Amino acid sequence: MYDVLLQQFMSGARGPGESLNIGALSRELDVSQTPLREALARLEHTGLVEREALRGYRVAPMMTRIEVEQLEQARLLLEPKLAEQAAHRRTDEFLAALRATVDEFHQSAELADVETDGFNLYWRSDDRFHTLIAAQAGNRFLEMAYGALGGQIQRFRLFSKFGRTGARHAAPEHEAIFDAIADGDGAAAAEAMRAHVVGATVRLLGN
Known part of the structure; x- marks a missing residue:
């Protein structure tokens, strides 16, 4: 899932600032939520994904x-x-x-x-x-x-x-x-x- 999401970021399929709802991603990619959570946590560590309290994950915004x-x-x-x-x-x-x-x-x-x-x-x-x-x-x-x-x-x-x-x-x-x-x-x-x-x-x- 990490590679799938990273590839989507690279291709522009998911743009800067876009919400990454785990439930919606699970249905879209036809996978359980556990590997998605693990992938998003890894991507958060890279700086490519951000997590906001009460709002979940999103693709990091463009750098200013x-x-x-x-x-x-x-x-x-x-x-x-x-x-x-x-x-x-x-x-x-x-x-x-x-x-x-x-x-x-x-x-x-x-x-x-x-x-x-x-x-x-x-x-x-x-x-x-x-x-x-x-x-x-x-x-x-x-x-x-x-x-x-x-x-x-x-x-x-x-x-x-x-x-x-x-x-x-x-x-x-x-x-x-x-x-x-x-x-x-x-x-x-x-x-x-x-x-x-x-x-x-x-x-x-x-x-």
Whole structure:
């Protein structure tokens, strides 16, 4: 049910702010309410679903401009440092896994704005790319801080909107981050990550 609902969010079948009545969903999807409740609880943790007292669940609303800008500020404090430290702690296994996400992202770049499967690949490869870097940095407190932002970053990705992800622009940015990390150049990795976060925000806001 988690994947079913997530796919509906990605495709736009359920839009920002839409009510998610468990009884209605149970009848529509022909499933019991227990797996739906479990799926909605997981989605709430990602930030893609909100729960309101006495009103139930709803799809999270579109991010406001202020929220997008504040998320950018938080990411700029955190992610360049994670990239820098990951570069210093790189291993062959880590680089192979990171390379795979970059290759997947390249595959999604031409399709993310024209088909749902491409958007799905874009979403998952982007999440995996950033999560791998956070884990490789070797500082569990920084990784926890990134995890705390993770739900809002997922929300940022989703509401960058199918049809205007900017994946073609982001793909070479991922490549630049990977190259710097693979070279063990922490300063270059930090700068490449900074440019990527700023670029993603500019693309979303349409500046």
